[in-house]
Amino acid sequence: MSTDNRIDPKAMLGRFRAIFWQRPRRHGEVIEDRTVSFLELFYDLVYVVLIAQATHTLAHHISWRGFGEFAVVFGLIWIAWLNGTLIHELHGREDARSRTFIFIQMLLLATLAVFAGDAAGEGGDGFAVTYTLLLLVLTWLWYAVRRVDTEEYEPVTRRYLLGMVAAIVVMVVSIFLTNEARVVVWAIFVVGFVISGILQVSSQDWARLGFSATESMVERFGLFTIIVLGEVVVGVVDGLSEVERTARTVATGLIGLTIGFGFWWTYFDFVGRRMPRSTNTGMAQWSYAHLPVSLAIAASGAAMVSLVEHAGDERASEPATWLLAGSVALMLLSLILIMRALQDHDRFIRVYQPVGVATAAGAGVALLIGLWRPSPILLVLAIAVIPAAIWWFAVDRWLRHGRVGSLDHLGDEAT
16 A cells, blocks of 8 residues: 655645745734844845945035935935834844845845935936836835735725826836936926825824834834944044044044034934823824934934044035034924824823923024034034033933933933
């Protein structure tokens, strides 16, 4: 008597799909205790290169137009990151399907980085073509979610898919435009996407739909902040690499680096790893306020290159001065929006309210320093004092209204 050991291909394919190629998670299937995976860290690493390319161009072409073009390109990059992050956070799994699509995105993002440095110029058509392909992949992933979603989510996913299709059409049209017209169209697209995204999030009762922010989502936004903070380090190093390393240039660079330290200190002690309110307006305000925060930090890194290279000048150049001072002001004002969207804000109102006022005052001081326009070393020194002063003020408020158990979680033990 013989045993039939033949393998049923259909059965094997079914077993493979059940284990390695699962359907995406539906809306509402939130994994509350999920941790950020090594694959997501690898994915974010590609954005380090992508942002560095765009920031490098701004560092060597500082002007109002240069900043505007950088802001548009950075906005496109952030939108791509937001979509790639949320699709995995909300619907991804630890299987071959999720890994495959993340690697496909990484291939396209690496290609996008090739054109990012000259996206506002001759590399714009290549950037637009690659970005279109990336949007096609992301749209397919959102469509795959719609196919498995329950009926109550259909209006939400339908509107978002229509928006993604419209984005693809806009990017395809931009391929055939002149460089100047293309940047204008991209700017309209970025503004439109942000506004429509805020309206989309604000119009939904996410608690009723079973969606809530998770610690892993908050961590991903924090990790992206670390990515742009790296541009401050890169800006200082690039500046010191291009000039004679005198005591003045080295001092200017190292003091400038402390501005990045101040950014890190204020962000992660005030809002980092803190949960946003799981309300429609809270989620919209918290998530989209991260765009100007990230943009401002990256732009300040670009300013460092010029300031270090011209450390010996009697007065800092006007474009570099306003790039740094304006970026600091924008970062601080955006930080207030994030603070006001936190679950802790109302509970610790006696702390957050005065800290918010101090942060707004710090933004005003940064602009006044921009008007002053001192030498590069005095400029970075004066700017570096601002986040340090705000942080010390915050510590004082927490000490007055409660016990401080850990600087990483200021206010957690306040009463």
